[in-house]
Amino acid sequence: MSLLSPLAALGRMALGLLASLGRIAIFAGQVVSHLFRPPWYPREFLHALIQIGWFSLPVVGLTALFTGGALALQIYAGGARFSAEAVVPAIVAIGMTRELGPVLGGLMVAARVASSIAAEIGTMKVTEQIDALVTLSTNPLKYLAVPRVLAATLAVPVLVAVGDSIGIMGGWAVGVHRLDFNSAAYLKNTINFLESWDVVSGLIKGAAFGFLVALMGCYHGMNSGRGAQGVGAATKAAVVSASVLIFAANYLLTELFFS
Amino acid sequence: MIELRGVTKSFGTNHVLRGVDLVIPRGSSMVIIGGSGTGKSVTLKCVLGLVRPDSGTITLNGQDVTKGDRDAFLAQFGMLFQGGALFDSMRVWENVAFRLQRGALKKPKAEAREIAIEKLRRVGLGPQVADLFPAELSGGMQKRVSLARAIAADPQIIFFDEPTTGLDPIMSGVINDLIREIVTEMGATAMTITHDMSSVRAIADNVAMLHGGKVRWTGPVGDMDATTDPYVQQFIHGRAEGPIESLR
């Protein structure tokens, strides 16, 4: 018995994980199906768009700026080993748009948005506001989850596009001021090498990550345990699961797009 | 008419309801009394479908509440939650007018606001609170806003979970009168939970006492004082000694 108990615990964990994946998939299906059925709540949608999109701009922009700069330094140092310093503009651009823009942008949004959605909806759950919505003939899923998920799915690609531009600009600034690139040549190099699919694939990733982030925030918020502790646990679970799902989805999408 | 038959509900090993039978005739006021934690709030939530009973049936006018059109079912209800459950991101008037600004009962904003202010007046709150946020109100004021929200769309069936808890005696009187008025003048069916015996006498047509997961006693409010049931007697006279244990 005692010999097998670690195995039993492992099995229980695996079953638990599968069960919650199933519940999340059902929840996602419900959210998507409600997206196409009235009533819709445009005011809640606009509010979510501003909260998720507009107010995430500074943090996504700053993350991209520093990442683009660091990337330029790294590529330069790495490229110098085989005298390929000239690839800096191209690699910074491709690295930002395909990979780092969407992933880091998605992670920053996960930190900012998944947590706040989970905390807000979780608090509504423990203070019976969600029950109150039901008694006021309002479907909480439609009213709370659908606008947020839609807003995040639309807003994160825009954030990624802004992040891409700022990241490339960060690379350019470091390239010109620290690595002695010619400014015009750097930009020309960037534009020549960058293909539209590099950018578009990153934006699609961004949309997927935005969907996942808001979905996790809503799911964990609505399934929050009781009391302040329950809300705390829901918030943590939302951020962790959103981040892990972003990495997993990123791998799958990269596999799908580029192999 | 609302009818509960053999309703049971457990949370894990906590067997809260063990077969509740209760009938609330249409247009009457039922008051549920009983010790703290005996499952009064859970009973109301079962009727509304917020909590799913483990077994038993609940019908409204003969129709099983778990079947049929849920939107149409909920459209007849108003509920005052024990904790208020106000939407803290919205102003007071928007809370009260929530139902009037969305869905089937949608009204123009100015009209919705006007109705909200009128409902606030009926629970003893002036128009100056309309633009505040719930967090800016005292506990008793929040409770009354929540009450105003419950009655805003003039529902036919209203549940009040401890409407007068936390209110001063005068406000309690105002709220008792309001509930009585809603039942007698508007013909609504009301189900009220309260610990306040003066409220019971002011509001109730019928009284039911919940104890041990079952309805221990039920009858017209006039019979309540005359009953020999020791549980009811202990409860309405607030005695520490009696069959109801004080450690629960």
Ligand SMILES: Nc1ncnc2c1ncn2[C@@H]1O[C@H](COP(=O)(O)OP(=O)(O)OP(=O)(O)O)[C@@H](O)[C@H]1O
């Ligand atoms: N969602 C829930 N999960 C687990 N247990 C619950 C839940 N809701 C209620 N309970 C339990 O059910 C029991 C009855 O709760 P309920 O809120 O109905 O009591 P009550 O009769 O309304 O008491 P009070 O007069 O203090 O409001 C309590 O023991 C409570 O812990």
Ligand SMILES: [Mg+2]
């Ligand atoms: Mg209660």
